[in-house]
Amino acid sequence: MKLDASRAIGAYAAVTTLALAWLTLGANAGPKPATFDTIDVQRINVREPDGTLRMTIASRNRMPGIIVAGRETPHPDRPQAGMIFYNDEGTENGGLVFSGAMKDGKPTNLGALSFDRWRQDQTVSLSSDEAGDKRQAGLAINDRPDRPVDFATVARLVRQPASAERDAAIRAAGVGIATRAFLGRTEDKASVLALRDANGRKRLELKVAANGHATIDFLDDQEHVARSITDVNR
Known part of the structure; x- marks a missing residue:
């Protein structure tokens, strides 16, 4: 069988081009993510x-x-x-x-x-x-x-x-x-917004007790109530 050099070179070039294209596309695509239905892991x-x-x-x-x-x-x-x-x-x-x-x-x-x-x-x-x-x-x-x-x-x-x-x-x-601020529900079932100074001392508290009684308390630097505003309609 007589080998045609020009055809062999053309075939080699085609194969090389396809291989390079495959490698390039594969590299750009990156690894395929793994898919699992369930994973049990600690x-x-x-x-x-x-x-x-x-x-x-x-x-x-x-x-x-x-x-x-x-x-x-x-x-x-x-x-x-x-x-x-x-x-x-x-x-x-x-x-x-x-x-x-x-x-x-x-x-x-x-x-x-x-x-x-x-x-x-x-x-x-x-x-x-x-x-x-x-x-x-x-x-x-x-x-x-x-x-x-x-x-x-x-x-x-x-x-x-x-x-x-x-x-x-x-x-x-x-x-x-x-603690500088707290907003939430306390252990006595009240809803509270409490604000404190840089030393963690409570200075202002807005509170609605479990029975619905509402108060705003202003406290001194010893956390004693200096002034209190209550819901006057109760």
């Missing part, structure tokens, strides 16, 4: 291409500790399942957690969505908390110390017996809170 980590952790979804037993810039410290108290958010440097900055069960014959339940300061604790939280007949739900705005928390030191200190010295050391490690 933990999912969402990461950036460089490995930075951005979000974790986990069961209670697989929830991570406190992660700061990629380094993990055991959490002193997080017995919930949920979702934890991480910022661009891989530091925890909020989350959605939930739990609930019968304890000592009483129902308990918690759901909370919160957002943190940089390397600090939550400054905004939306929560519903129930323990037997004690129930509270609302939105809280908090101030936190300007310095970051030394989480490793706090994790070590909270395992020590309670004492004034231990509590002072925990505060020195950057733990602190001053």
Whole structure:
């Protein structure tokens, strides 16, 4: 059989062109997403291409500790399942957690969505908390110390017996809170808007009690009512 060189070259060029086109289209298309009907899993980590952790979804037993810039410290108290958010440097900055069960014959339940300061604790939280007949739900705005928390030191200190010295050391490690505002339902079944100063002292409260009685209280710097306005029609 006589081989025609021009035809062979043409065929080679055609095959090469088709191969390059296939490779180019395949590269642009990217990997095909996997599809599942059901996934049973205890933990999912969402990461950036460089490995930075951005979000974790986990069961209670697989929830991570406190992660700061990629380094993990055991959490002193997080017995919930949920979702934890991480910022661009891989530091925890909020989350959605939930739990609930019968304890000592009483129902308990918690759901909370919160957002943190940089390397600090939550400054905004939306929560519903129930323990037997004690129930509270609302939105809280908090101030936190300007310095970051030394989480490793706090994790070590909270395992020590309670004492004034231990509590002072925990505060020195950057733990602190001053609630500035709360809007919600309190344990006494009232609806409340409470505003506080930079030291966390309540200075103004608008309240409608469970019986419908409404009040506006102005408080001094010792949280004593200095002036009160009530619904005069009652």
